[in-house]
Amino acid sequence: MSVAVEHIATDQPPDAAKARDLDYGWHSDNQVQLLENGEAYFPKVFEALREARREILLETFILFEDKVGHELQHILIDAAQRGVKVVVSLDGFGCGELSPSFLGELADAGVTVQMFDPASKTLGVRTNWFRRLHRKIVVVDAAVAFIGGINFSADHLGDFGPEAKQDYAVQVTGPAVADLHHFALAQSGRQARARRGWRRRQQPPCAGSTEGEGLVRLIYRDNVRHRDDIEEAYIHALGQAQKRVVIANAYFFPGYRLLREIRNAARRGVQVQLIMQGQPDVLLAKLAARMLYDYLLKDGVVIHEYCQRPLHGKVALVDDDWSTVGSSNLDPLSLALNLEANVLIRDRAFNQQLYERLEILARDHCQTMPENRKPRLWLWRLTVGFLVFHVMRHFPAMTGWLPAHKPRLKPFEGQANDH
The missing domain is CATH 3.30.870.10 (Endonuclease Chain A)
Known part of the structure; x- marks a missing residue:
């Protein structure tokens, strides 16, 4: 089985870090829809994924092998098999329990799966606690984007029980999607492709004095x-x-x-x-x-x-x-x-x-x-x-001294490097 799974370290080399020093401005005339909890979020995202024709970029902190995770897996596999370019970026801590078979089925269908700062357990304990990829972003065909706090897990649905989470996300369409698309491409290691066809637009006045409707700006840490x-x-x-x-x-x-x-x-x-x-x-x-x-x-x-x-x-x-x-x-x-x-x-x-x-x-x-x-x-x-x-x-600087956080991008150990 040829599994196209990459490992992405917590920080990039200095030249890559400089290339990814991206600033995004305000864009007007966007449509923004509030999505409360998984009941609103998952149907909208899954509908957009099913309608994808060219490209899916997905980042998430948590993906579980539950009913939500399996539905997402099936949708992504179907998209890849019909020729859609699918790139999935997962956090090594939040998604550290995903099985090789679950990831392998995605990769065999042509999905590019990337794992951010993976680490094996030491004495039964995971050591990659810090500098997590905590973003939750989905961009489909550079036309619609989703961003918020909702992971791909069943505990964002009310029928999960008393421990179901209360959470929010938004669906964005309009000019601001170009920035979300560019950012997702750049952060997935596809900076050269991301820079083509992307131009920084003139910013309106600062947030304190901006007037109008449908203004959206992407910010990140x-x-x-x-x-x-x-x-x-x-x-x-x-x-x-x-x-x-x-x-x-x-x-x-x-x-x-x-x-x-x-x-x-x-x-x-x-x-x-x-x-x-x-x-x-x-x-x-x-x-x-x-x-x-x-x-x-x-x-x-x-x-x-x-x-x-x-x-x-x-x-x-x-x-x-x-x-x-x-x-x-x-x-x-x-x-x-x-x-x-x-x-x-x-x-x-x-x-x-x-x-x-x-x-x-x-x-x-x-x-x-x-x-x-x-x-x-x-x-x-x-x-x-x-x-x-x-x-x-100041803890990020200290954790950067640890071997686990040396900047590197390498293929998943034991798997093929052809992707």
């Missing part, structure tokens, strides 16, 4: 020159907020600068709501977020904990037209370690739709932290949080 782009986008939008801010984020433990902007927005009269995990899939995430509650509550930030099922969303809105949806949490892993991607959206109708969905979540399925909660050692908690976050921020 890497470990080279775009380490802070997503964090800076949040900070800029919060600094411009005048009316309302709603942030729904699964893993909330941001650095001090972002915390300060959230607090300052509330101090100047902006209605600031945070929706956090009340029923987390990782208990440490809830404990970390609660370290920050006293600091935020005392300045008027309203904090909700979503208790119906695990919250996995990574979305936010500011005032009446700014929104963001993507893969990035507001914690050290996403803001200082992982490879992430979000879209910024300037569109009043989309902003209102997202606001209404989050309001229902907060009103009907959350418990609200009391405003008169007595502060308990909040200064000590903030200091500890500050130190932990900024130690983690």
